[in-house]
Structures are given as C-alpha cells and as structure tokens.
Amino acid sequence: MTRDLIVVGCGIVGASIALAAQRAGLRTELVEAAFPGTGVSAAGMGHLVVLDGAELALSARSLELWRELLEREPGLSEYRRTGTLWVAENGTELAALARSQDRLRAAGVPSELRDAAGLAREEPALASDLAGGLLLAGDGIVYPPKAVHQILSCALALGARIRTGQRATALTGDGVVLEGNLRLSGEVVIATGPSGPELLPELPLVPRKGHLVITEATASPPRHQIVEAGYTRGLHAPDGLSVAMNVQPRPTGQLLIGSSRESGLSDSEVSPEVLAAMLGRVLRFLPGLGRLSALRTWTGLRPATPDGLPYIGRVPGRRGVWAALGHEGLGITTAPATAELLVDGILGRKSILDPAPYDPARCLG
Amino acid sequence: MVDGFDLVIVGAGPAGLEAARSASRAGRKVAVIDDNPRPGGQIWRHDPTGRAARPLRRLLSDLQSHEATRLFPGHRLVAFESGPTLVLESATGAQRIRGECLLLATGARELFLPFPGWTLPGIYGAGGLQALAKGGWPVAGRRVVLAGSGPLLLASAATLLRHGARIEGILEQAPTTDLLGFLALLPRWPLQTLAALALLRRLFRVPYWRGSWVTEARGREGLQEIVITDGRRESVLPCELLGTGYGLVPNIEAANLLGCELTAGPHPAVRVGSRGETSRPGLYAAGEITGIGGAGRARLQGALAGAAAVGDRRQADRLLGRSRHAEAYGRHLARHFRLGEPVRHLARPETILCRCEEVPLARIAEIPGDDSRSLRLLTRIGMGPCQGRICLHALAETRPEPFLPDWLTRPRPPLFPARLETLAGPERGPLP
Ligand SMILES: Cc1cc2nc3c(=O)[nH]c(=O)nc-3n(C[C@H](O)[C@H](O)[C@H](O)COP(=O)(O)OP(=O)(O)OC[C@H]3O[C@@H](n4cnc5c(N)ncnc54)[C@H](O)[C@@H]3O)c2cc1C
Numbered sequence: 054m055t056r057d058l059i060v061v062g063c064g065i066v067g068a069s070i071a072l073a074a075q076r077a078g079l080r081t082e083l084v085e086a087a088f089p090g091t092g093v094s095a096a097g098m099g100h101l102v103v104l105d106g107a108e109l110a111l112s113a114r115s116l117e118l119w120r121e122l123l124e125r126e127p128g129l130s131e132y133r134r135t136g137t138l139w140v141a142e143n144g145t146e147l148a149a150l151a152r153s154q155d156r157l158r159a160a161g162v163p164s165e166l167r168d169a170a171g172l173a174r175e176e177p178a179l180a181s182d183l184a185g186g187l188l189l190a191g192d193g194i195v196y197p198p199k200a201v202h203q204i205l206s207c208a209l210a211l212g213a214r215i216r217t218g219q220r221a222t223a224l225t226g227d228g229v230v231l232e233g234n235l236r237l238s239g240e241v242v243i244a245t246g247p248s249g250p251e252l253l254p255e256l257p258l259v260p261r262k263g264h265l266v267i268t269e270a271t272a273s274p275p276r277h278q279i280v281e282a283g284y285t286r287g288l289h290a291p292d293g294l295s296v297a298m299n300v301q302p303r304p305t306g307q308l309l310i311g312s313s314r315e316s317g318l319s320d321s322e323v324s325p326e327v328l329a330a331m332l333g334r335v336l337r338f339l340p341g342l343g344r345l346s347a348l349r350t351w352t353g354l355r356p357a358t359p360d361g362l363p364y365i366g367r368v369p370g371r372r373g374v375w376a377a378l379g380h381e382g383l384g385i386t387t388a389p390a391t392a393e394l395l396v397d398g399i400l401g402r403k404s405i406l407d408p409a410p411y412d413p414a415r416c417l418g
Numbered sequence: 419m420v421d422g423f424d425l426v427i428v429g430a431g432p433a434g435l436e437a438a439r440s441a442s443r444a445g446r447k448v449a450v451i452d453d454n455p456r457p458g459g460q461i462w463r464h465d466p467t468g469r470a471a472r473p474l475r476r477l478l479s480d481l482q483s484h485e486a487t488r489l490f491p492g493h494r495l496v497a498f499e500s501g502p503t504l505v506l507e508s509a510t511g512a513q514r515i516r517g518e519c520l521l522l523a524t525g526a527r528e529l530f531l532p533f534p535g536w537t538l539p540g541i542y543g544a545g546g547l548q549a550l551a552k553g554g555w556p557v558a559g560r561r562v563v564l565a566g567s568g569p570l571l572l573a574s575a576a577t578l579l580r581h582g583a584r585i586e587g588i589l590e591q592a593p594t595t596d597l598l599g600f601l602a603l604l605p606r607w608p609l610q611t612l613a614a615l616a617l618l619r620r621l622f623r624v625p626y627w628r629g630s631w632v633t634e635a636r637g638r639e640g641l642q643e644i645v646i647t648d649g650r651r652e653s654v655l656p657c658e659l660l661g662t663g664y665g666l667v668p669n670i671e672a673a674n675l676l677g678c679e680l681t682a683g684p685h686p687a688v689r690v691g692s693r694g695e696t697s698r699p700g701l702y703a704a705g706e707i708t709g710i711g712g713a714g715r716a717r718l719q720g721a722l723a724g725a726a727a728v729g730d731r732r733q734a735d736r737l738l739g740r741s742r743h744a745e746a747y748g749r750h751l752a753r754h755f756r757l758g759e760p761v762r763h764l765a766r767p768e769t770i771l772c773r774c775e776e777v778p779l780a781r782i783a784e785i786p787g788d789d790s791r792s793l794r795l796l797t798r799i800g801m802g803p804c805q806g807r808i809c810l811h812a813l814a815e816t817r818p819e820p821f822l823p824d825w826l827t828r829p830r831p832p833l834f835p836a837r838l839e840t841l842a843g844p845e846r847g848p849l850p
Contacts, residue, residue, distance in 0.1 A: 088792045095795050198795035217787065269803060269835060310838075323830045325499045329843035336842055343839035348803055350830050 056082040056214075056239045058399065059229055061221045061252065064094040065388040066377050067244035068201050071215075072208040073392035077400060081213040082239070083205075084231060086220035090201030092246045096353025097385045098265065098301055098311055099130075099197040100278055102137050103162050103189055104383060105153040106285060107361050107410075111387050113160050114406055116191060118389035126207065130200035133304055137192040138167075138175055138277040139284075140298075140338060141184040146282040150187040157189070164189045176275050178341050187282075194278060194301055197385050221245075224252060226372055240399060242375045243368075247319075247356040249378040256364055257416055258379055260354035262318040263311060264327050269346045270306035278302070281338060287314050288361065288382070296331040298338045308345070310335055312382070316357070323350045355381045358416065363387065365394050365411035375399065376413045419503070419844070423449045423488075423517035425727050426504060428495050428672060431459020433705025433716040434523035435477045437724025442484035444730040449515060450487070451506060453494035453834075459525055460545055461573070461713045465552040467581065473717070490515075495672055496836035502676060505840060512840040519700050519727045522673050522688070523720055526666035526706035528570070529685065531757075532771055532779075532812055533764035534634045540641030540659050547661035548574035551581045558582030563644060563655060565589035565632045566663040568755045569614070569712070574661050576620045585624045586657050589646060591664070591761050592754065593629040600754035607747045609714045631761050635660060649760060664757055667811050668707045674829040676701060681709070684814030686826065692742070693734055694723025702727045711748025718744045762815050771816075772809035774802020782813070791824040803835055 058074050060067045063085035074081045083089075101119055103112045123132050141147035150166065157164050165188045167175060172186045209215065221229040228238035243249060249258045278301045287295035299311040313331045328350060336343055358364060358379035368374045375398070377391050384391075390406060397404035425441045427434045430452035441448045450457070456464040462474040469475075481487050490506065493513060497505040502520065506513040528543040530536070542550065544564050551557045562583045564571045567590060575585050590597065604611050633652065634645040643656045667685040670678075679697035680686035687709040694702045704723040705716035718741045725733035765771065767780035775798040785793050793799060799813065800806025832841065 088787060088789045091789070091791055091795065095791075198792075202796060266838075266841075267801075268838070321828065325497060325505075325831065325841070328831075328841050332838050332842035336838065343842070344837050346803075346835035346837050347832055347841055348835050349801065349805065350832070 056080050056237065058082070058242065059084060059237050059239045060242045060244055061229060062092070062243065062245035062248075063089040063201070063205060063215060063217075064092045064244065064246050065090070065197060065201050065204070065385050066246070066380060066391055067242070068204040068208065069388040069392040070242055070244060070377055070395055071213045072204050072211070073396045074399070075208050075211040075213040077396050079396070079399070081208065082237065083213065083215040084219055084221050084229065084237070085215060085217045088217055089205050089215070090198045093353045093355065094201050094246070094385065095198050096263070096265065096351060097197045098299070098309055099195040099200065099385050100137070100301060101193045101195060101386045102278075102383070103157065103192060104285075104386075105156055106288070108383055108387065109156065109160050110406055111363075111390050111411070112383060113162050114393070115387045115390040118393065119193070119386075122389065126203065129203050130195035130197070131304055132193055132195050134191070134193040135302060136188055136190040136277045138279045139187040139189070139282050140172065140179065140279060141186055141282045143184050147184040150185070150282055154187055162189065163191065176277065176279060178273070178275060178339055179279070180338055180340055183338070188277070192278065195385065200385065221252060224371065224374055240373045240375065242377055242395065244377040246378070247354045249356060249376070253368060253374075253376060253378070255370070255417055256368070256376060256378060256413055257359055259317055259357050260319045261357045261381065262313070262315045262320075262352055262354055263382065264313045264323060264331055264350065264352050266310040266328065266332065266347045266350045267303075268308045268310065269348055271308065271345055272306070274302040274306050274308060275300060276302065279338070281334070284312070287312075294327060294330065296327070296334050298334045300335060300339060307348075308342070314355075314382075319354060321352050323352055357381045360416070362410055363391060364413040364416070365391050366398055366408055366413055369414045369417055419514045419516065420449070421516050423447050423515070425449070425519045425521060425724070426451070426515060426517035427521045427523060427724070428504070429459065429523035429525055429705065430454070430457035430489065430491065431523060431525050431705060431716065432461060432473075432713045433525070433720030434459070434521070435474070435481070436717045436720030437521050437523060437704055437727070438487060439477055439480050440721045440724030440730065440733055441728045442481060442487045444725060444728045444733065446728040447486040448484075448488070449490060449517060451490040451493045451495060451504070451515070453492065455492050457489060457491060460549070463549055463552050465577075466554060494834055496834050496840060497831040498675060505836070507836055507840050512837070512844070514844060519702065521694070521702040521704065521723055521727050522707055523703070523705045524669040524672055524707050526668050526710055527807060528663040529665050529667050529815070530662065530808055530812055531664050531761050531764065531815055532769050533632060534766050534769050535636055536662070537770050537773055538635050538637050538641045539639065540637065541635060542659070542661050544571050544574040544661035544663035547659065548577045551578050551583070557659065559584065560659055561586050561657045562659040562661065563587055563589065563632075563657045564661045565646075566665070567591045567757060568663070568665045568751075570663055570666070571661070572617045572621060575624060576617050578661075579620060579624070583659070586655060587625040587627055588621075589627050589630045589632060591629070591631045591758055592756075593758075596754045596756075597628055600750065603750060607714070607744070610712060610747055613714070632660070632662065633764055664761065665755060666706060666710045668709065670707060671829065671833050673701075673703055673707065674826065675831065675833065678703070680826070685811055690723075692738060693726035694719060695726065709748050711744065711751060715744035715747055757815070765816065771813060772799040772802065774804050774809075775799060777809070788817075794824070805834075
C-alpha cells in the first residue's frame with residue numbers, strides 16, 4: 054500500500070506532523086503501536102512556554118502556531134493563557150532573568166521584569182524573600198491527552214488515516230514493515246518519542262525521567278504557571294537528579310506540580326525520595342501549600358538528545374526516512390514548529406525557521 | 419520516626435486486631451494503625467448507643483495487657499518509603515513508622531452499580547449508612563430502603579432499625595433459588611449461622627424482596643421515591659434514604675503498591691498462602707483484603723497470619739484447619755450472591771459514573787477502543803479524590819470482558835490524598 058507519507062507514532066509530535074502534512078496536500082497515514090496520545094505526551098505538563106536558550110527560536114515559532122491553531126479551533130485542549138512567571142531566588146538569578154529578557158526581545162517575544170514587590174503583587178502566595186521575576190504573558194497551558202486527540206481529529210477530517218495497535222518493526226528502504234508483516238511504502242517520519250532508537254539506533258537518545266504531582270482543588274490557585282529561574286540549570290545538568298519548582302494552575306483549581314529530571318532511568322516507578330526533594334523545592338517558594346493534598350503522582354520519560362535540541366529532518370544514510378525525535382521536556386510546546394519544519398523539508402520548501410540546528414546529521418558519528 | 423516494632427499491622431478490624439493479639443501473645447512488639455478514630459473496623463464500628471461488641475471488648479482488653487502493643491487510631495497509611503517505612507497521616511500531622519514485618523488487614527469497601535438517580539442526596543452505601551447511624555446521624559422515624567446484594571444489607575438494616583429508622587424493605591438482587599442454596603449449606607458454618615439467625619430475628623417484620631432491585635431513584639432536591647422491579651413488573655416506592663451496595667471489593671491498594679501478587683479479575687484480592695503470607699517476603703495479609711468472607715473468616719485468618727508473621731508456628735498450625743473451613747465460606751458466599759446481568763446495565767447515557775469528575779456514561783461510550791488508560795486520560799474517570807475506588811470498579815462491571823484495568827497494573831502513591839508537606843518528608847516543610 055502506498056501513501057505519500059507514513060508517520061510512525063501518534064504522540065503530540067506525530068499528530069501535529071500528520072495535520073501539517075495533510076494540510077499541505079500529502080496523503081498521510083499514521084501508525085501507532087498503542088493508542089494515540091498514550092506515550093510521553095500523556096505524561097507531560099502541557100505548559101506552552103517560550104524557553105530562553107537553545108530552543109528559543111523553535112519554541113517562539115511554536116507559540117505563534119499554537120495561537121493560530123487555537124484561533125481556528127477555540128476551546129481546543131482546554132487551553133488557558135496563564136502566562137509564565139519565572140521566579141528569581143536572589144540577585145544573581147534576577148540579573149540572569151534580565152539578560153534573558155534581552156534575548157527574548159530580540160526574538161520578538163515580549164516579557165516584563167518584576168522586582169520583589171512587583172512579584173508579590175503578581176502572586177501573593179510566593180515566599181517573601183524572593184528577588185523578583187520575569188513574566189511572559191503569552192505562554193499558556195493545554196491538557197496534552199486531549200490536544201493529541203483533537204489535533205489527530207483535525208488531521209483525520211482532512212483525509213489522514215490512522216492504524217492503531219500496530220507497531221512498526223523495521224524500515225525497508227521504501228517504507229516500513231508492521232507487525233504481522235504488513236508493508237507500507239512512502240516517505241517515512243519516525244515520531245516514536247523515547248522509542249526512537251528502536252527504529253533509528255544511529256541517533257543518540259536517552260530517557261530523562263520526570264515526576265509530576267496533581268493536587269486537590271484549591272480556593273486560591275496562583276494565576277500564572279510559576280517556575281523557578283533555576284529550572285533551566287536542570288536542563289543542562291547531564292547526570293544525577295535535579296529538581297525545580299514548577300507549578301501550574303489547572304482550570305479546575307487543582308495544581309499540577311513538577312519537576313524532576315533523572316537521566317538514564319527508563320522505569321516508570323514513582324520514587325518517594327524524588328517526590329520529597331521536588332515538593333521540598335515547591336514549599337520553599339510557595340510555603341502556604343503544605344497542607345494542600347496531593348491526589349495522584351506519575352512519571353514520564355523525556356526523550357533527550359546530547360545537545361538538547363530535537364532531531365527534525367532527513368536521516369542521513371537512509372532513503373526517504375525523516376526524524377522528529379528528541380523533544381525532551383518541551384515537545385508539547387514545540388510540536389507545531391517541528392511539524393512545519395519537517396513538512397517544508399519533505400516538500401523542499403523554504404521554511405520560516407533555519408532547519409540547520411535540528412539536522413540529525415549533527416549527531417551522527 | 420517510630421521504629422523497633424516486630425510487626426506493624428494496617429487495619430484495626432477483626433483481622434488486624436486478631437493478628438495483633440496473636441503476635442502480642444508470642445511476646446512481640448506490635449503496632450496497629452487505622453484511620454478510624456477508634457479500633458473495630460466496619461463490623462465493630464463504635465456505636466455510642468450500645469455496648470461495644472463482646473469480641474471487640476475482649477480483644478482490646480487482651481491487647482491492653484501487652485505493654486509492647488501500641489494502637490495508632492486516627493492514622494492513615496498514605497505512602498511507603500524505602501524499607502518499607504510507612505508514611506502515616508493524622509488530622510494534625512504526619513508520622514513515619516517501621517517494623518520487621520508488615521501485615522495488611524485493610525478490609526474491603528462497597529461495590530456500587532450506578533443507576534439513574536443514584537447520585538441524589540439521600541442515597542448512601544449500605545455500609546456507609548450503617549456507619550452514619552452508629553456515628554449518631556439521626557435516622558429515627560425516617561423511611562429507609564436497603565438494596566443491592568449480600569449479607570451487609572441485613573446487617574445495615576438491623577443497625578438502622580435499632581436507631582429507630584422505618585425500614586420499608588430490603589431488595590436483594592439474588593434470586594430465591596440462589597438464596598435457598600445459600601441457606602441449605604449454611605449450617606456447615608455454625609458461627610455464621612448463628613449470626614444470620616440473630617439478624618433475621620431482629621428483622622423478621624421487614625419485607626425482604628428476593629430477585630429484586632432498584633432501577634431508578636427520583637426526587638427534586640433529594641431522594642423521594644425509587645422504582646423497583648423483580649425483572650417483570652415495576653413499582654414505585656416512596657422513601658427518604660436508600661442504602662445500596664452490591665457486595666464488597668477488597669482494599670488491595672497498599673498491597674498492590676508493594677508489589678504483592680493479586681488474584682485475577684476486575685476486583686482482585688491479595689493472593690496469600692495458608693498462613694497469610696503474600697508473594698513478598700515479610701509481608702502478610704489477612705481478612706477481606708484476601709477475599710470476601712465475613713468477620714468469622716477474617717478473625718481466624720488474622721489470628722493465624724499474626725502468629726505466622728512473628729514465627730509462632732505452634733499457634734499458627736493450631737488454627738490451620740479452622741481457617742481452611744472458614745475459607746470455604748467465602749466461596750459459598752460468592753457463589754450464591756453473584757451479580758446478575760440486569761443490575762450491571764442500569765445506567766443511562768446521562769447517568770454519572772464518576773462522581774468526583776462528573777463523568778456520565780455517554781462520555782465513556784464515546785471513547786473508541788477498550789484501552790482503559792485512554793479512557794481515563796480522555797474522560798478523567800477515576801482521577802478525582804477517591805482515586806477511582808468507586809467508579810473504576812463500577813465501570814469494570816458494566817464492561818464486557820476482557821477489560822484490562824491499567825489502574826491495577828501501575829499503582830502509584832499516594833494511597834489516599836496526602837498533604838504536600840507529608841510527602842515532602844520529615845526534614846522539609848513546616849511539620850507541626
Ligand atoms: C514529566 C514531564 C513533563 C513535561 N512537561 C512538558 C510541558 O510542560 N510542556 C511541554 O511542551 N512538554 C512537556 N513534556 C515533554 C513532552 O511531553 C514530550 O516532549 C512530548 O510529549 C513528546 O511527544 P512525542 O510525540 O515525541 O512522543 P510520544 O507522546 O511518546 O509519542 C510517541 C508515540 O509513538 C508510539 N510508538 C513508539 N514506537 C512505535 C512503533 N515502533 N510503531 C508505532 N508506534 C510507536 C508510542 O506508542 C507513542 O504513542 C514533559 C515531559 C515529561 C516527561
């Protein structure tokens with residue numbers, strides 16, 4: 054059977070690619086081993102965030118695309134524009150946030166700096182000894198499992214197709230083989246999240262485990278997603294455990310709490326020690342939350358590349374095979390710009406973003 | 419951290435207290451924790467209007483005579499830390515406790531099958547209503563119906579009657595033939611027979627409709643009337659309170675989190691050997707958590723497992739034969755009170771299945787496939803404060819086999835909603 058494009062994996066990345074491809078007129082078929090949106094995408098926090106650093110361009114473009122999508126499909130994925138409030142513990146961190154503001158401005162992303170008093174006005178529940186913060190009002194939140202399904206529905210409505218419960222087992226040179234030996238031919242995109250190495254062992258990818266906690270509803274939730282400035286340090290800490298305060302107000306009044314990072318672990322067990330470290334950090338910044346109850350906890354594996362950028366583009370040495378992998382802790386955000394870059398690449402079109410930094414060739418030995 | 423116990427027992431019902439007595443008799447240091455303010459569990463729940471049940475009084479006075487035995491009422495097990503250390507929460511703070519061995523006697527909870535109107539104020543679990551009455555909630559003069567399946571309906575009715583309620587009737591979904599089958603062999607278990615006779619004597623004036631169930635509950639602000647049927651004819655019965663329950667499901671969550679092997683099916687029990695040993699070394703289980711079989715069986719199992727856990731073989735061996743016999747009673751019960759098809763499919767599209775997240779049956783029917791994880795992610799069924807303890811079991815009953823319940827295969831802490839400061843650990847956060 055021949056289709057223009059076969060997308061392996063229906064997480065947020067695969068679904069977004071299918072939608073962009075189908076819109077560009079490519080007849081697309083998704084192949085999903087389990088059920089749509091039940092991979093890492095189900096575990097993620099769904100914070101749509103412009104992240105200063107390596108992924109600034111990709112995340113900034115993605116937020117534009119998310120807002121376009123949300124204009125076309127209002128109410129999609131339980132979207133709320135909460136903004137992000139980055140919180141500095143001391144003067145050094147506040148100075149770093151000020152420098153971050155300059156880079157964001159250069160990328161066309163507005164933000165506002167807050168001193169200690171201004172921070173307290175934004176979020177009175179924050180500890181009183183903090184230095185200040187940076188507010189990105191354009192950021193928002195979605196509910197990822199719904200996001201995957203609704204983006205998938207849009208793609209299916211345009212004529213895309215999906216096979217669920219069917220695992221791709223090998224690449225053939227002109228397509229893929231599925232379990233049960235069914236062959237599909239066409240250009241192939243691998244968007245299998247942390248399982249990337251099963252089909253593309255040449256692209257280095259390690260799991261980075263993260264823990265999340267959801268609480269009961271509170272009468273006075275914070276208005277913004279609040280993240281400590283130190284969060285970005287954890288992004289680059291290669292080994293061991295790093296934890297940072299990251300608190301998201303859900304539309305229900307519940308709080309979704311992260312975050313932790315542990316490299317190289319691939320189990321799904323919830324560790325009480327990691328929970329304790331993470332929640333200790335949260336109570337440092339939001340001391341009033343101590344008596345709020347946690348309802349549930351879970352973990353997820355972020356697929357991480359060596360340089361912190363995803364692989365988006367043609368896989369060298371293979372015919373008609375494209376990668377959309379390695380989105381680490383930002384794949385919900387960066388899925389739409391990933392899809393745009395990839396489809397532009399397949400069609401040989403010039404893209405708004407420079408594709409070079411994401412070229413998988415950079416990490417091949 | 420409280421440390422140095424030979425045996426920590428979770429649950430102070432018949433099984434847990436008997437286990438504590440066995441272990442104390444063997445001279446061991448025992449801790450019993452329970453989230454209720456007083457020991458006794460469901461069946462011996464404290465009732466200020468009456469004297470505590472005789473077996474409970476005996477058990478407690480025996481335990482009091484052992485200095486090394488400590489009760490921790492009002493403490494709820496919410497998580498484990500490595501060891502395993504038990505993380506407990508009380509109304510005021512958190513506590514950590516550790517012992518050489520652990521025995522889980524966490525009992526069972528009621529199984530609810532949703533029907534139109536079942537979320538109306540005035541409708542409770544049959545056991546829940548019994549507990550409310552014992553707790554002093556006024557039921558005197560109120561018109562009450564009990565409906566569902568199993569002996570708990572009778573026990574609840576007897577308590578409510580004693581507290582002055584007007585019992586309009588008891589509806590048992592099991593058909594007369596099954597009930598006769600149950601009664602025919604009941605004399606094999608003399609203690610259970612005596613208990614049944616005592617109940618029937620207190621209830622002899624109360625109508626007991628067999629092969630009957632509630633198809634709908636109606637009312638404006640609260641319950642006013644119910645529609646009942648015997649499968650052929652429907653009729654309307656006015657009432658103010660309804661206690662409902664279709665049997666019991668074991669509280670396996672703590673055991674499951676520790677990786678104990680479970681029995682198959684949507685309402686699994688913890689698999690134990692003849693001495694209450696689970697698949698995990700040092701970990702024992704007794705009572706309803708190992709399968710539904712009533713208080714008599716729970717007491718024997720508890721006594722046996724408590725002795726076995728502290729290595730008192732003589733005491734344990736002595737109880738083996740009787741415990742096996744009591745075991746058979748559980749199977750007898752299950753066989754004759756099994757649920758018929760109609761009561762599983764009473765919900766209508768608009769009937770709420772998950773009360774915490776307000777998920778109606780129609781939302782669930784929309785989700786394609788039979789993947790329980792997708793179902794949960796997309797409808798949020800089971801994601802509220804009760805953590806699916808009610809709705810996920812109800813859902814499993816409405817589904818045709820096979821339905822793979824993912825909430826069983828991926829247990830995670832906390833076992834009950836737990837304060838962030840509790841989970842943040844003893845050194846962090848403002849602990850009182
Ligand atoms: C704790 C945590 C918090 C996070 N928070 C955020 C956040 O706030 N904001 C944000 O932007 N991102 C966040 N993320 C990151 C985000 O969740 C991921 O980057 C993103 O979901 C990756 O999506 P994906 O589509 O690549 O992977 P997945 O969602 O895992 O999708 C891959 C799919 O491929 C399927 N598959 C695998 N192998 C095969 C095969 N051989 N054949 C067919 N199908 C196959 C899988 O079943 C799966 O459905 C978080 C991640 C974690 C773990």
